[in-house]
Amino acid sequence: MFRKMRRFKQFIPEEECIDILNKSTSGVLALLGDDDYPYTVPVSHVYKDGKLYFHGAGKGHKVDAAKKHDKVSYCVIAKDDIVQERVTTYFQSVVCFGRIRIVEDPEEKRNAAILIGEKFAPDNKAGYMNEIEKMFNVLTVFEITIEHMTGKEAIELTRERKV
Numbered sequence: 001m002f003r004k005m006r007r008f009k010q011f012i013p014e015e016e017c018i019d020i021l022n023k024s025t026s027g028v029l030a031l032l033g034d035d036d037y038p039y040t041v042p043v044s045h046v047y048k049d050g051k052l053y054f055h056g057a058g059k060g061h062k063v064d065a066a067k068k069h070d071k072v073s074y075c076v077i078a079k080d081d082i083v084q085e086r087v088t089t090y091f092q093s094v095v096c097f098g099r100i101r102i103v104e105d106p107e108e109k110r111n112a113a114i115l116i117g118e119k120f121a122p123d124n125k126a127g128y129m130n131e132i133e134k135m136f137n138v139l140t141v142f143e144i145t146i147e148h149m150t151g152k153e154a155i156e157l158t159r160e161r162k163v
Contacts, residue, residue: 002097002148008047010158011150017094018153020048020078024094025120027076029054029144031065031100039065043142045074046112052096052144053103053112063102063140069101072144080155092153096146103141112141 006013012020026044033039041062043054052074056062066072079092091131103109110132117128 005150005152008154010155012092012094014149014151015066017108017149017151018047020092020094021052021096022038022078024076024078027074029062030072030073030075030138031062032069033061033065044116045076046115048115049098050146052098052146053115053141055113055116055139056143058138062142066100066102070098070101071097073097074144079157085144086156088154088156090154090157092151092157094149094151096144097148098146100142100144103143106136108125109139109141110136112143113139116141 024045026042028040029043030038030040039061045052046053047053074096076094077150078094079090081090103112113132113136114129116144117125117132121128122150
């Protein structure tokens with residue numbers, strides 16, 4: 001169903017992909033948008049147990065696209081170091097493919113919102129809990145269930161691992 005990575009020697013193992021998702025704060029979500037044009041949008045995510053969560057407005061292009069077609073991809077760039085003298089880039093990235101849904105169940109929505117708060121404001125629990133309660137009725141939480149994930153890095157970084 002999903003393609004095998006062509007440059008398999010540059011493959012990043014799943015545990016490291018998860019580590020990248022946990023350490024990264026944002027990525028680019030790709031959905032099928034209006035008139036079936038691809039629609040990409042940056043979002044801030046949290047990863048937990050094979051799922052990505054993020055929040056957003058209750059109306060707009062992202063919501064409409066998610067309701068129209070649930071298949072999405074999500075890309076995180078963890079490293080993007082330009083090496084001019086070698087005319088290359090030392091990169092690491094993770095691409096996830098999965099199914100998106102809007103979290104409707106209030107308890108599930110609250111738990112996901114708390115995960116987001118814990119990641120982005122770990123030293124301000126009172127602040128993010130207050131925001132969750134204040135904005136709960138207009139808050140939209142999205143969940144992506146990851147079906148396939150690949151990580152890739154520059155061959156130079158792969159070679160460094162093997163030294």
